[in-house]
Amino acid sequence: MAVRRCTGMLLAAVVIAVAAAGAAASLQFVEPVPYGKAVPRAGGGAPTFTVEPQQVPIGLFYGGTTIRVQGDLPADLPCAVLLEGPREPLTLKRKGKVWGLLWMNVGEVEFAEVPTVYLLQTSAPLSSLASAGQLAEAGLGYPALARRAGTDTTAFRELIQLKEKEGFFSVAAGAVSLEPAEQGTARLSSAIPLRARIPAGEYTVSLIGFDGGHVRRLARAAVSLEQVGLVQALHSLAMERGLLYGCTAVIIALLAGLGTGLIFGKGTSKGH
Amino acid sequence: MPIYLPIASNSVSALGLVSLGALVGLMSGLFGVGGGFLMTPLLIMIGIPPTIAAASDSNQIVAASASGSYAHFRAGNVDLKIGILMLLGGLAGGTIGVQIIKLLRALGEANFVITVVYVLMLGGVGSYMFFESFGALRGRTRAPAGTKMGPSVQRRLAEALPLKMNFPRSGIRMSVLMPLGLGVIVGLLAAIMGVGGGFIMVPVMVYLLRMPMHVVVGTSLFQILFTCINVTILQSTINHTVDFILALLLLAGSVIGAQIGVRIGRRLKGDQLKILLSVVVLVVCAKMLLGLLLRPDVLVAYPGGH
Numbered sequence: 001m002a003v004r005r006c007t008g009m010l011l012a013a014v015v016i017a018v019a020a021a022g023a024a025a026s027l028q029f030v031e032p033v034p035y036g037k038a039v040p041r042a043g044g045g046a047p048t049f050t051v052e053p054q055q056v057p058i059g060l061f062y063g064g065t066t067i068r069v070q071g072d073l074p075a076d077l078p079c080a081v082l083l084e085g086p087r088e089p090l091t092l093k094r095k096g097k098v099w100g101l102l103w104m105n106v107g108e109v110e111f112a113e114v115p116t117v118y119l120l121q122t123s124a125p126l127s128s129l130a131s132a133g134q135l136a137e138a139g140l141g142y143p144a145l146a147r148r149a150g151t152d153t154t155a156f157r158e159l160i161q162l163k164e165k166e167g168f169f170s171v172a173a174g175a176v177s178l179e180p181a182e183q184g185t186a187r188l189s190s191a192i193p194l195r196a197r198i199p200a201g202e203y204t205v206s207l208i209g210f211d212g213g214h215v216r217r218l219a220r221a222a223v224s225l226e227q228v229g230l231v232q233a234l235h236s237l238a239m240e241r242g243l244l245y246g247c248t249a250v251i252i253a254l255l256a257g258l259g260t261g262l263i264f265g266k267g268t269s270k271g272h
Numbered sequence: 273m274p275i276y277l278p279i280a281s282n283s284v285s286a287l288g289l290v291s292l293g294a295l296v297g298l299m300s301g302l303f304g305v306g307g308g309f310l311m312t313p314l315l316i317m318i319g320i321p322p323t324i325a326a327a328s329d330s331n332q333i334v335a336a337s338a339s340g341s342y343a344h345f346r347a348g349n350v351d352l353k354i355g356i357l358m359l360l361g362g363l364a365g366g367t368i369g370v371q372i373i374k375l376l377r378a379l380g381e382a383n384f385v386i387t388v389v390y391v392l393m394l395g396g397v398g399s400y401m402f403f404e405s406f407g408a409l410r411g412r413t414r415a416p417a418g419t420k421m422g423p424s425v426q427r428r429l430a431e432a433l434p435l436k437m438n439f440p441r442s443g444i445r446m447s448v449l450m451p452l453g454l455g456v457i458v459g460l461l462a463a464i465m466g467v468g469g470g471f472i473m474v475p476v477m478v479y480l481l482r483m484p485m486h487v488v489v490g491t492s493l494f495q496i497l498f499t500c501i502n503v504t505i506l507q508s509t510i511n512h513t514v515d516f517i518l519a520l521l522l523l524a525g526s527v528i529g530a531q532i533g534v535r536i537g538r539r540l541k542g543d544q545l546k547i548l549l550s551v552v553v554l555v556v557c558a559k560m561l562l563g564l565l566l567r568p569d570v571l572v573a574y575p576g577g578h
Contacts, residue, residue, distance in 0.1 A: 060517075063274035063283040092572040098384045102564040109572060158572040165570065166319070196276065196283030197319055227278065235278040238512050246508025249331050249516045250501050253523055257338025260527035264339075265346050 048072045049188075051205045051221040056194070057228040064196040067223055069205060071188040072181065078123045080140065080208040081176055081190045083223065085116035085201060087148075092159065111159065112150035117168050117198055121175035121190050129210040138215040140208065142171060167195035200225045279515035280320045280328070286521055288318070293332065293525025300526065301340040301533025303549045304489030305470030306333045306496045309556050311522070320518065321574065327507035328518040330500040335523035337497040340530035344490030347538065351441040351483065354451045355491045358473070359498055361455020362462070369463025391560050393461075397475045398553035405546035442483040454480055462499075470496055471553060478546065485542030 049071040056065050069081050089112055096106035122129065126141045136144040146156040163169035176190040192205075207219040227235055238245045275286040292314060296307035308329050315325035344350050376385065433447035458473050470492055477488040508514045537545060 058276060060276055061274065062276040091575065093575055095568055095571045095573065102384065102387070103566070103568055104384055104387060104564065105573065108575075155572065158570055161570045162572055196274070197281060199281040231276055231278040234516060238279055238508065238514065238516070242509040242512055243505070245516070246505040246514060249508065249514055249519060250334055250504050252516075253331055253335035253504075253519065254338050254501075256523055257335040257340075257527050257530075258342055260339045260531060261342030261346075264528075264531040265343065 049207050049219040049221065051223060054221060054223050056223065056225045058200055058225055058231055059229050060231055062196060062231070064198075065194050067192040067194060067205065069176075069188070069190045069192065069207070071207060071219075072185050073178070073188050073209065073218075075180060075184045075186045077186070078129050078210045079176060079178070079188060079218070080120060080122040080126070080129070080210070081188075081192065082121075082140070082204075082206045082208060083117065083119040083192050083194075084204050084206070085118070085198075087113045087115045090114045090159075092162075094155070109151060109155045111156070113148045114145070114159065116201070117203060118145065118163075119169070119192050119194075120171045121192060122171075122173050123176040123178050123188075125173040126171070130213050130215050134213065134215045138208070138217075140215065142169075166197060167193075168198065194225075198225065200227045275517060275521065277320070277515045277518045279513065280324045280518055282319050284318055284320075284518075289518070289521035290525040293336075293522035294529035295525075296522075297336045297339070297526030297529025298533040298536075299529075299552070300333070300336045300493065300496075301343065301530035301535075302489070302537045303470070303533075303545065303552065304340075304474055304492035304496075305549075306330075306337065306500065307470075307526075308333065309471065315518075320515075323511065323513045324515050324518070327504070327511065327513035328515040329522070330503040330507065331514050331516070331519035332522040332526055333496060333500040334504060335519075336526035336530045337493045337500065339527040340534055341490060341493040341497055343531055343534040344486075344493060347486075347490070347534070348441070349486045349490030350494045351439060351487050351491045352494070353437075353439055354442060354477075354481065354483065355494045357448060357451040358455035358458065358477075358491075359495050361452040361457075362459035362495065362499065365456035365459025365461075366463045367459075368456070369460040372460070373463065387560075387564065391557055391564070394471065394553055394557035394560070397471070398550045398557055401475060401478075401546050401550035402554065405543040405550065408543045409541075409547070442481070442487050444482060446481070450481060471556075474549065485545050486537070489537060489545070 050069070052068050052070075053065070067083060073079060089110065091108055091110050093105040094107045094109045095103055098104050098106060120126075120140065126135060129135075130138075130140075132143065135141050136147050139145065139148065142156075142160055146153060149156055149159070160169055176188060178186040178188055181187040188207075201224075203223045203225070205221045205223055206217055209216045209218045226232075234245075273286045274283045275289075276283045292311065296311045299305060299310065300307045308326065311329045311332070312322070312325045315329065316322050320328075341350060433449050435448040436445060437448050438445050454476050458476060461472050473492050473495065474488055477483045477491065478485060483491070504514055540548075
């Protein structure tokens, strides 16, 4: 245990050094997961990991962004990069046939725990990297999420379809590239596209290694999406002072409507 | 150009929204309907959450109907007396309608009943309007709208009612209870169906109140204006679902579209307008029916939509 903690501290020290050297800030290595060995170290170096950008401002012209993840890993260590939002209970409407004829909302389906956002990229197909049990325990892949959601698989499959369509969920095998680098290390790079509809909030990017079938969380960094400027001002006005916001919206709409009427009305004579 | 919408939390094409607004505004000025039946599903399609799409659309309709009813008012096509009476009835009907929905929900299968009634009504009203105006156009090509006064059940009922009043703008004399009572029914249906009510209001004024088509369009827009002001403020205060940037882009197009719609409408005869509107109503009805009959892509949905 003491050895493991030492390794952790060493990793943390490296990270701080990397951060100080001008890489992305607030980088935090986590202790190796309880099962399995410590992170293998290649040529005396430890894994490094940068995530950019970590602060994403959402302004009036925001149209989504791309989170770039880079790092140096021991060679021959397949890995995954996961951008995840908070896990929450979720209730959806369930559609079904009424009287064997019409498709309508027929009830609700409740999921115990679903991440708001789940974007997983791996260097190879997940099933080839670890056993189903290990993946489930680490919460990697849709089957693992389904288990935590606690619903029947049909309902979860529909949820995945809905979330994938909106860009909130994706699992992309082979999207993480590992290029051989010097001294038995590999250079990791991955680009996670974030669609504009992913809402403001705090997200976590994790780097996960698969060491001979064992799942290890190697590092973690926070990514924060924040509304700024006019977007932020309008949002807080709408949420905090609804009546004022609604009345202003109506008055501006009325002025716009009547103003256009006046402009257009000038050129024409009175109708019938 | 992408623009980020603060409440809908999504980025959309600004030009796309302005064009969409122009199209729906045109229909609004032409037919006297709010256009929510067209706008809300299109907004949902481009990635706006259903509740926000509906609420922001009502904000946009305030602008479009203000623009349209002003133009109609100048042209003498707004019957203020009937409009205000129906509006008062509509407010009462809306309040009762909300209670009825609660009751229906408690009984279960409310969605099914509401949807089927709505589709049947759209189909019925659309077909009746289409064949009636088609016959009128073929039979008496120069027949001015609103002069066909065939004695019918509702006509005789209307004549039996007390509190008669003249409505010079529409050129009719009827009981005050007629517009008031029909307003209640329209408000009731609008609340139950979850739509603005233009589709129900226009045929009611044309066929039950026997108002001339052009005055119907102007008066309907005048009422929609007030209904949507009310809805916008309520939605902003209670549900916080009005996205002002979204509404602003839509209304930039719709205020101009509404003016063009009014101008096109002036060149058309009442029966031609009715035929066009009936085609729109039938298309909407067919689209709803298809949506009910075809298996949806995804069998789960976020709460709040239809």
